[in-house]
Amino acid sequence: MVNYSESATPAAILAHGLTVVRGDRTVLRGLDFAVPPGRVTGLLGPSGCGKSTLMRAIVGTQAKVTGTLDVLGHPAGDAALRSRIGYVTQAPSVYDDLTVRQNLDYFAAVLLPGRALREDRRTAVDRALHDVDLTSHADALAGRLSGGQRSRVSLAVALLGTPELLVLDEPTVGLDPVLRRDLWNLFHRIADRGATLLVSSHVMDEAERCHRLLLMREGEILADDTPEALRRRNDTLTVEDAFLHLVDAANARAAAPLEESQR
Numbered sequence: 435m436v437n438y439s440e441s442a443t444p445a446a447i448l449a450h451g452l453t454v455v456r457g458d459r460t461v462l463r464g465l466d467f468a469v470p471p472g473r474v475t476g477l478l479g480p481s482g483c484g485k486s487t488l489m490r491a492i493v494g495t496q497a498k499v500t501g502t503l504d505v506l507g508h509p510a511g512d513a514a515l516r517s518r519i520g521y522v523t524q525a526p527s528v529y530d531d532l533t534v535r536q537n538l539d540y541f542a543a544v545l546l547p548g549r550a551l552r553e554d555r556r557t558a559v560d561r562a563l564h565d566v567d568l569t570s571h572a573d574a575l576a577g578r579l580s581g582g583q584r585s586r587v588s589l590a591v592a593l594l595g596t597p598e599l600l601v602l603d604e605p606t607v608g609l610d611p612v613l614r615r616d617l618w619n620l621f622h623r624i625a626d627r628g629a630t631l632l633v634s635s636h637v638m639d640e641a642e643r644c645h646r647l648l649l650m651r652e653g654e655i656l657a658d659d660t661p662e663a664l665r666r667r668n669d670t671l672t673v674e675d676a677f678l679h680l681v682d683a684a685n686a687r688a689a690a691p692l693e694e695s696q697r
């Protein structure tokens with residue numbers, strides 16, 4: 435596993451023995467991984483494997499986190515990180531009774547308060563609208579938008595402060611293929627500007643669009659690698675097949691001691 439902390443470029447996110455307990459369940463079990471800066475890293479795995487929990491730990495909103503978790507050089511949750519991270523949850527957080535632009539103006543006023551920053555706010559709002567391709571819907575009420583458009587408003591809100599790290603929880607869920615492709619192109623443009631993106635999905639074909647992947651299953655990281663390396667190492671044509679191969683191998687390892695004890 436690559437430890438970016440030991441290379442010239444420090445990791446944007448670095449975890450050692452990261453464990454999270456929710457209720458009476460250990461949901462993440464001693465994870466070790468590194469997320470490189472300025473790249474799009476996909477966090478992929480089946481529903482319930484712990485993707486959202488891991489993202490919440492990274493942005494500092496998850497309780498009962500143990501082990502080491504450094505984000506942009508600070509412990510996760512550190513106050514210094516607040517303005518440097520953009521986080522979009524699965525549920526779009528927009529005000530339905532405001533227009534798209536009014537939503538963005540509101541959040542821009544929180545981020546960049548004061549009369550002196552009026553022009554900066556206007557520039558940030560226009561840029562975010564353009565980024566998510568909603569300029570032509572700027573005056574539409576958020577409550578009248580489609581699901582995909584609403585989630586793009588949420589993404590625009592997260593882009594307002596030009597965050598260094600964007601954490602996006604299943605941003606393409608429920609979108610049609612054209613919108614999904616457009617969003618992934620946007621993620622790459624944002625990474626090209628130097629930001630780090632961590633994007634979760636349970637749709638394996640999205641894996642192919644990432645520079646790097648964290649494949650998860652049942653609270654563990656099965657692989658931390660590039661899509662090409664995963665396909666090559668598992669001798670498969672797709673990342674999905676590589677993932678299935680890794681799951682089978684993990685199941686076989688888990689069953690082995692059991693079979694041993696039953697002999």
Ligand SMILES: Nc1ncnc2c1ncn2[C@@H]1O[C@H](COP(=O)(O)OP(=O)(O)OP(=O)(O)O)[C@@H](O)[C@H]1O
Nearest residue numbers: 456457459461480481482483484485486487488636
């Ligand atoms: N409040 C809670 N108390 C106890 N267990 C919880 C709680 N919230 C979630 N879990 C459990 O934690 C595990 C991981 O949930 P999480 O939401 O992180 O998964 P996920 O991979 O993001 O799933 P999805 O893709 O469906 O959103 C699940 O098995 C879930 O049942």
